[in-house]
Every structure is written in structure tokens, then in C-alpha cells.
Amino acid sequence: MHMDELKKLTTSEKRKSLFLEMGISTLQDVVMHLPYRYDEIEECFEDDKVIAEGTVLENAKVFFKGRLSRLSVKVLIKNEEYTVTIFNRHFLRQHLSLGKIVTIIGKKEGHRITASQLLLKGLDEQKGMHSVYSLKEGMTDKMFSGYVKKALSLIGDKLEDFVPLDYKRKYGFKDKYASLMKVHFPKNKEEMIEGMKHLKYEEFLKFQLTMQYIKLEREQEAGIAKIFSHQEMNAFIKTLPFKLTIDQQKACLEIFADIEKPAMMYRFLQGDVGSGKTVVSSLALYANYLSHYQGALMAPTEVLATQHYETLKSFFKNTDLSLALLVGSLSIKEKEDIYEKLEQGEIDIIVGTHALFQEKVNYKNLGLVITDEQHRFGVRQRQALKNKGKNVDFLLMSATPIPRTLALAIFGDMDVSEIHSMPAGRLPVKTKYFKGNSMKPFLSHLISYLNEGGQVYVITSMIEDNEDYPLKSATQVYDAMSRYFKGHYQVGLLHGNMKEEEKRQVMNDFHDRKIQILVSTTVVEVGIDVKNANMMIIYDAERFGLSSIHQLRGRVGRGGEQSYCYLLSNATNKEAIDRLQFMENHTDGYEISQYDLEIRGPGEVLGQRQSGVNQFVLGDAIKDFDLLRMARNDAIEMIESYYKYNEYSEYLSVIKQNIKTGNEYVD
Ligand code: ADP
Ligand code: MG
Numbered sequence: 154m155h156m157d158e159l160k161k162l163t164t165s166e167k168r169k170s171l172f173l174e175m176g177i178s179t180l181q182d183v184v185m186h187l188p189y190r191y192d193e194i195e196e197c198f199e200d201d202k203v204i205a206e207g208t209v210l211e212n213a214k215v216f217f218k219g220r221l222s223r224l225s226v227k228v229l230i231k232n233e234e235y236t237v238t239i240f241n242r243h244f245l246r247q248h249l250s251l252g253k254i255v256t257i258i259g260k261k262e263g264h265r266i267t268a269s270q271l272l273l274k275g276l277d278e279q280k281g282m283h284s285v286y287s288l289k290e291g292m293t294d295k296m297f298s299g300y301v302k303k304a305l306s307l308i309g310d311k312l313e314d315f316v317p318l319d320y321k322r323k324y325g326f327k328d329k330y331a332s333l334m335k336v337h338f339p340k341n342k343e344e345m346i347e348g349m350k351h352l353k354y355e356e357f358l359k360f361q362l363t364m365q366y367i368k369l370e371r372e373q374e375a376g377i378a379k380i381f382s383h384q385e386m387n388a389f390i391k392t393l394p395f396k397l398t399i400d401q402q403k404a405c406l407e408i409f410a411d412i413e414k415p416a417m418m419y420r421f422l423q424g425d426v427g428s429g430k431t432v433v434s435s436l437a438l439y440a441n442y443l444s445h446y447q448g449a450l451m452a453p454t455e456v457l458a459t460q461h462y463e464t465l466k467s468f469f470k471n472t473d474l475s476l477a478l479l480v481g482s483l484s485i486k487e488k489e490d491i492y493e494k495l496e497q498g499e500i501d502i503i504v505g506t507h508a509l510f511q512e513k514v515n516y517k518n519l520g521l522v523i524t525d526e527q528h529r530f531g532v533r534q535r536q537a538l539k540n541k542g543k544n545v546d547f548l549l550m551s552a553t554p555i556p557r558t559l560a561l562a563i564f565g566d567m568d569v570s571e572i573h574s575m576p577a578g579r580l581p582v583k584t585k586y587f588k589g590n591s592m593k594p595f596l597s598h599l600i601s602y603l604n605e606g607g608q609v610y611v612i613t614s615m616i617e618d619n620e621d622y623p624l625k626s627a628t629q630v631y632d633a634m635s636r637y638f639k640g641h642y643q644v645g646l647l648h649g650n651m652k653e654e655e656k657r658q659v660m661n662d663f664h665d666r667k668i669q670i671l672v673s674t675t676v677v678e679v680g681i682d683v684k685n686a687n688m689m690i691i692y693d694a695e696r697f698g699l700s701s702i703h704q705l706r707g708r709v710g711r712g713g714e715q716s717y718c719y720l721l722s723n724a725t726n727k728e729a730i731d732r733l734q735f736m737e738n739h740t741d742g743y744e745i746s747q748y749d750l751e752i753r754g755p756g757e758v759l760g761q762r763q764s765g766v767n768q769f770v771l772g773d774a775i776k777d778f779d780l781l782r783m784a785r786n787d788a789i790e791m792i793e794s795y796y797k798y799n800e801y802s803e804y805l806s807v808i809k810q811n812i813k814t815g816n817e818y819v820d
Contacts (some may be wrong), residue, residue: 161307162300171289181305181313184333186297187352187771188284191345196257196276197232200703201458203261203268205230206254206276207237211805213249224249228257229268235261239268248273253384259577264573281713301337316351317801320787326351350780353772357784358771362808364565365788368419370812371566376415381443382410389439392430392471400427400572407570408437411546412444412521418546421564424572426707427579433572434523435468437548438533442474442501446520446544450504453525455480462504469502479514480504490654516541523548553704554742556750562782563774573741581740582710584687586733587722589624590692595719599688602717603642603669608686611672612705616648623723625692631672638670647673664722675701684712688719694733695724699749703742728752 158179159169177183207228216223222243228235237257239245249255254275259268272559273277314329335348386409391396397405404422411418423432438448448480450465462478463776469476477500477719479491488508494500498517504511518540549567560569587594599609611634615626625650628788633644638644645668656676661669665682673687675697689709694702702720710716732752739745774781794800 162303164677167291171292174289175287175292179293179306182309183300184308184312184337186286186301188335188689189287190285191339191342192283192285193342194258194279194281196280200262201260203259204256204276206256206666207235207321209249209251209253209255210234211251213246215243217243224266224271230257230518233264235264235266237266237268239271239273242271245271245273263730265740272511282341282345285426286338291372303394305333305337315355315362315804315807317791317804320358320791321635323787324351324354324783327355329355342734349771353769353777354780354784356769356771357462357777357781358788360809361565361781361785361788362791362804363794366805366808367787367812368566369792371419374416376417377411378415379441379444379446379544381412381440385527387435389472390436393468397432397577398429398574398576400424400574401433404570404572405436406569408433408548408701411568412440417544418521420570421560421567422548422550422570422572423560424552425575426552426704427555427711428572428638429550429574429576430572432468434548434550435465437523438465438502438521439469439474441474441546444520446518446542447495447516448502448521449497449501449509449516449519449523450502451509451522452504452506452525455482455506460503465502474501476500476502476504479503479508481508483590492813508642510541514541514768517554518542519545521546521548523550523562525550527553527564529783542638551599553700554702554746556743556747559746559750559778562778562785565785567816571743573743576739578713580710580713580715582706582716582718584718584720584737586722586730586737587727588722588730590721590723592690592719592721595690595717599690599716602688603638606685607688608663608666608668609670610686610689610705610708611670611677612689612691613672613674616650616674624696627672630692634672642669643667644670647671647676649674649676675705682711683708687712687714687716689717690719690721692721693723694720695729697721699732699736699755700742700746702736704743706736716722721794 157175159172161170161180162183167686172178172183175186177186194204196206204351205229210227213224213226216225222241223238223243224235224240224242225238226249227238237259239259249271250346253273256272256274256276256279257266257268258272259266260271261267265542267351284294286294288294288297293468309330312329312333316326320326321328327335329351332348332351335344339345339348350402366502404424408418408420408422413422422433434450441448441653450458450461452461458480459478462476465476475494477491479488480488482490491503492514495503496515496517508514517653522545554571557569557571560567575724584593594600594694603609611630613625613627613630615622617628618626627646627648634646637769643662645663647656647659651659658669659671663671665687666685686707689706691697691705697705702718704728706718709718718736720736722729722733724730724733732748733749736745739748768777772780791804795805
């Protein structure tokens with residue numbers, strides 16, 4: 154195999170196996186194993202940080218205690234004598250003789266220095282940035298640096314390079330060799346950042362090229378067009394208990410067009426909670442059913458799957474399609490019955506959890522899969538799903554809308570449909586910001602509201618008090634409110650450190666109105682639906698992203714009554730206050746996330762979803778968002794030139810190969 158390549162670096166079997174343990178088997182792997190941090194060596198002489206040059210005044214002494222050793226040596230630093238101690242470096246003794254110049258890194262107390270490092274060269278020779286690598290025991294940073302240098306010189310111009318010359322010029326990048334040198338052996342921080350930018354861009358470009366190419370391939374794929382009667386569809390839509398909103402109609406038309414195209418659909422349907430995505434998804438399922446294909450709707454939890462199932466059942470009650478629910482809690486016999494019916498084509502639409510796509514589940518002719526964002530499939534999983542049917546379309550739903558630019562940059566190859574408008578009759582949540590953290594300004598409203606039988610959410614950013622943060626905690630607010638409303642109203646507490654069972658109990662009590670005031674952290678964001686709760690109070694609101702506040706606020710006003718959201722904040726800076734005031738007169742999740750994106754960057758907007766979007770090794774989809782977006786535009790441009798003028802074919806052929814072998818970004 155590639156073992157031959159490592160041979161060029163070392164003959165030591167031990168070292169070679171260390172490389173393999175680190176996932177390194179080629180020279181390319183070696184040079185792409187980048188430092189995870191840099192130590193900067195700059196003179197410093199403070200108690201808790203010493204980086205200084207010294208002269209050894211007498212031979213070092215070593216003391217052993219079991220396997221541990223302590224080395225002690227007298228050193229002259231800035232014309233004063235210091236005793237330097239370092240542990241477990243007894244092997245340095247032979248080098249520390251009278252007159253030797255060393256660099257000491259550590260801490261001091263009086264004239265005693267405890268060193269973490271003792272370098273056998275003067276400070277001038279050490280100054281600058283030092284790469285620190287993630288390595289297995291037995292390999293040091295210094296050894297590894299040596300291998301990198303050697304590997305770089307061996308590979309030379311055969312380095313894998315994905316950035317065409319014109320794009321390098323566009324951004325002022327040097328060749329890849331130079332950028333790698335800058336990242337491994339930077340003279341200063343600026344140089345390292347410059348080199349890193351090139352490498353991150355390359356990673357993003359490769360990702361975007363892959364995504365764009367997959368999209369193109371999908372669009373050109375000769376699949377089977379699904380055919381259904383629009384007349385029948387319209388007749389069905391007429392049976393719904395309401396008229397579709399304009400945005401729902403538009404989303405449906407986009408989805409229907411995809412379904413009717415021979416190519417596979419891969420569409421992202423975004424819309425605030427309550428904007429009516431479920432209806433749209435059931436119409437997609439119905440179109441697919443009318444085309445004589447089976448459809449599947451997948452939810453992240455059993456509770457949600459059951460809810461969806463009930464909703465679909467009521468929508469489809471006047472049709473004769475057969476609908477089923479598949480969740481983990483069914484008995485083996487029930488499950489097997491469903492498997493059998495799916496395989497025979499006796500079930501038209503199945504709703505369930507990820508149980509839907511286990512290996513033993515076979516479909517007769519699966520044509521559409523709808524999931525929510527928690528199940529964003531990678532290319533490989535999509536491939537697996539595709540194998541469950543001949544002509545499977547995908548629709549992914551998201552209730553946390555993000556700006557289109559962000560969605561496109563991050564989700565690469567998807568098409569996007571958006572629902573902005575809420576169904577008619579829904580009253581926007583009346584939102585008001587108050588400076589400080591007192592309920593006084595709205596206390597009389599709160600009390601009259603409770604007296605009328607209403608229920609309230611109170612949200613805090615912390616669970617427990619923490620002396621480092623002067624913030625309201627859930628437990629503190631819970632205690633205070635319990636005391637205040639004692640004998641009148643029941644207060645409940647809900648937070649992420651509670652057991653699932655306790656949480657469920659509290660939520661049930663709130664649902665059953667045994668609790669009137671629910672003090673909670675953001676755990677309440679997901680999956681709670683209490684129609685009688687029409688007031689929300691958020692403490693330290695500046696601590697939340699606007700998109701989070703928007704999500705939280707979506708918990709109230711679900712029963713069609715006027716609802717209220719009070720934002721409390723001690724923040725004094727203008728930006729924070731502006732943001733909270735923005736919430737007072739904006740209710741469209743897109744506008745809010747667009748504003749958040751502009752003011753606070755993509756991290757704020759993506760919030761909890763950050764983990765899902767970062768499939769990159771070097772770059773960070775959020776911190777390096779601009780670079781990611783540039784790479785997307787460049788990838789689109791490159792692919793266009795490829796089709797028009799056959800340019801960049803060497804890059805595209807590698808991408809094609811990678812997609813085929815499932816190598817890059819296909820998870
Ligand atoms: P989402 O899935 O986006 O959270 P749903 O599809 O569950 O939203 O819709 C929320 C509520 O609004 C449901 O009770 C649904 O029946 C209702 N609804 C959906 N579309 C409309 C509409 N066009 N007009 C009136 N009510 C609607
Ligand atoms: Mg299609």
C-alpha cells in the first residue's frame with residue numbers, strides 16, 4: 154500500500170506505526186496534518202509567565218523519586234541568580250553545563266522558576282511561532298516538524314492542489330507549497346493566517362465543487378418522471394379545512410414541478426413554526442401517491458411522528474390511501490406486519506422515526522422521503538436511501554429559517570423553498586422590551602392575565618446562579634416566584650439538568666394547567682405546545698440570539714388569542730438594545746435571521762445547529778463564512794466554464810472520481 158511512502162521518511166517501524174495510528178499513511182497526509190495551535194515565544198518576565206534567556210551557572214543536578222525526576226539548575230537571568238526546576242527532563246542534564254545559553258519558559262516565585270520547557274538555544278533563535286501538533290505519544294512536535302519539512306521537499310510540485318491559478322491570483326494566494334510552509338513554519342501570525350486562508354479556501358472550494366457537481370448530475374440524471382392529475386390534486390386541496398396561503402401555494406408548485414421532473418428532487422422547505430409546512434408536506438405526499446409511489450415522512454421523535462400521523466390521518470380521511478405509523482415502541486409482530494405491507498405495496502404513506510430506513514425495511518416503490526433538518530442526509534446516506542427506491546425525491550423541512558445566502562452556502566446542493574407568511578387570523582405576538590430585570594412594568598398585566606386563567610412561560614439563560622455571571626437563573630426565579638404567588642398560582646421548573654421523566658411530568662402538568670407559571674431554560678424551545686399559554690417573559694434577553702428569541706416566542710399564541718412577550722435586559726450598550734427593540738416590531742423569522750446575520754454573523758443565526766453544519770476540517774463554516782460563500786460562487790463559475798469551454802476539466806475529473814468512490818464530503 155502506501156506504506157512505501159512513509160518509508161521515504163523513516164525506516165523505524167515504530168515511527169511508521171505511530172504515523173498509521175495518527176491516520177497518516179502518505180506524504181500528502183503528513184503535510185496536511187496541520188498544527189492545531191501555535192506557541193508564540195516572545196520575551197516576558199512576569200510571575201505567572203516567564204519566557205527568558207539565561208546562562209547556566211553550574212552543572213545541573215537531578216533527583217529521582219520512583220519513575221519521576223526533578224532537574225534543578227542555577228541560571229543567571231538579567232544579572233540575577235535563579236534556581237530553575239523542571240520535572241521529568243533528566244535527559245537535559247548532559248546539556249546543561251556551565252556557560253550554556255538556554256531559554257526558560259515557565260512561572261516564577263521570588264528567585265525560583267518552575268519551567269514547563271527548557272530550550273537549549275538562546276531566545277533570539279527561538280523567537281516567533283512554534284507549531285504544536287496533535288500527535289501520538291512517542292512523537293514530538295520537533296520530530297514531526299522535521300518529517301513535514303522532508304515530506305514537503307519530497308512531494309514538491311506533486312502536492313494535491315485544487316485551486317486553479319486564476320483563482321489563486323484573484324485572492325493573492327501563493328502556490329500551495331508556500332502556503333503550507335507558512336502554516337507549518339510561520340515567521341509570524343500574519344504569515345500563518347495568510348497561509349491558512351489559502352488552505353481553508355481550498356477546502357471550501359472542493360466542497361462547493363462537489364456539491365455543485367452533485368446538483369448538476371442530479372438535474373441531468375435520466376430518471377422516471379412522476380405523473381399525477383392536477384385535477385385530482387386540486388379536488389383534494391378543496392377538501393382541506395382552510396385555503397392555502399400564497400407562500401404555501403408557491404412552495405407546493407415548486408415541489409410539484411420537482412416531482413414531475415425526471416430528476417431527483419432535493420429541496421429544503423423553510424418556514425417558521427406554524428407557517429403551515431406540514432400541510433405542504435402532506436400535499437407533496439399526496440402528489441407522490443397520485444403518481445403511484447409510496448411516500449415516507451420521518452420525524453426525529455416518536456411523539457412528533459405520532460403527531461404527524463394524526464395530522465395526516467385527518468387530512469387524508471376522505472381519500473382511500475392507506476396510511477401507517479412505524480415507531481420503535483410497536484411490538485415485533487406489528488412491525489413485521491408493517492414491513493410486509495410496505496414490501497407488498499399495501500401501505501401508501503408511512504410516518505415514523507428513523508426506524509423507517511433500517512436495513513430490513515424494504516419498499517415496493519418508494520418515491521418520496523420527507524424529513525426534518527435533524528436528518529439532513531449526506532450524499533452517502535442519500536445513496537443508501539436511493540437504493541430503497543428507484544426514483545426517490547427528497548424534501549427536508551426546517552422550522553428555523555435562515556437567510557437564503559446562508560442556506561445555499563452551507564447546504565450546497567439543495568434547492569430552497571420558503572414560507573414567509575403565516576396563515577390568516579394568526580395574531581402576531583405583542584413584544585415589548587424593558588430595561589432592567591424587574592417585572593414591575595407589567596406586573597399588573599401579568600396578575601390580571603393569570604386571574605383570567607392564562608398561563609405563562611418565564612425563560613432564563615442559566616439554570617443555577619453563578620457568581621461569574623450576574624444573571625437571573627431558573628432556580629432563583631423559580632424560588633422567588635413560588636414565594637410571591639404562594640397560595641394563588643402553581644409554579645413549575647424545567648431545565649436541561651433534570652431527568653427526562655421529571656421534565657415530562659412538569660410539561661404534562663403545565664399542559665394540564667396544574668401549573669400556571671413555568672420557569673424554564675431554553676429546553677422549552679422544542680416540542681411543547683400549550684394553547685392556553687399566551688405570555689412569555691424572557692430574562693437577560695440580550696444573552697439570546699434573536700433567532701432563538703423568535704423560536705422561543707413561537708411557543709405562545711398558538712391558540713389564536715392575543716399573546717405577549719416581555720423581554721427584560723440589563724444591557725446598556727446600544728447594539729444590544731437595538732436588537733431587542735428590533736424584536737418589538739418584527740415577526741418574520743427570515744427578516745430576523747437576516748438582521749442577526751448582518752449584525753452578529755452566522756453563528757448567531759445557526760445557533761444550536763452549528764454542530765451539524767461544520768463538516769470541515771480546516772475551515773469553519775461560521776467563522777469563515779465569507780470565504781465559504783466566495784468558494785461557492787467560484788465553484789459555480791468553474792463549473793460553468795467547464796461546460797462552456799471545457800476549462801478546469803482536470804479539477805472536475807478528480808471531483809467526479811471522489812464522488813464515485815465516496816471519498817470526499819459525501820457524509
Ligand atoms: P408547521 O408544520 O409549519 O409548524 P403546520 O402545518 O403544523 O405548521 O400548521 C400550523 C397550524 O396552522 C395547523 O393547525 C394547521 O392546520 C394550520 N394551518 C396551516 N395552513 C393553514 C392555512 N393556510 N390557513 C389556516 N390554517 C392553516
Ligand atoms: Mg423528480
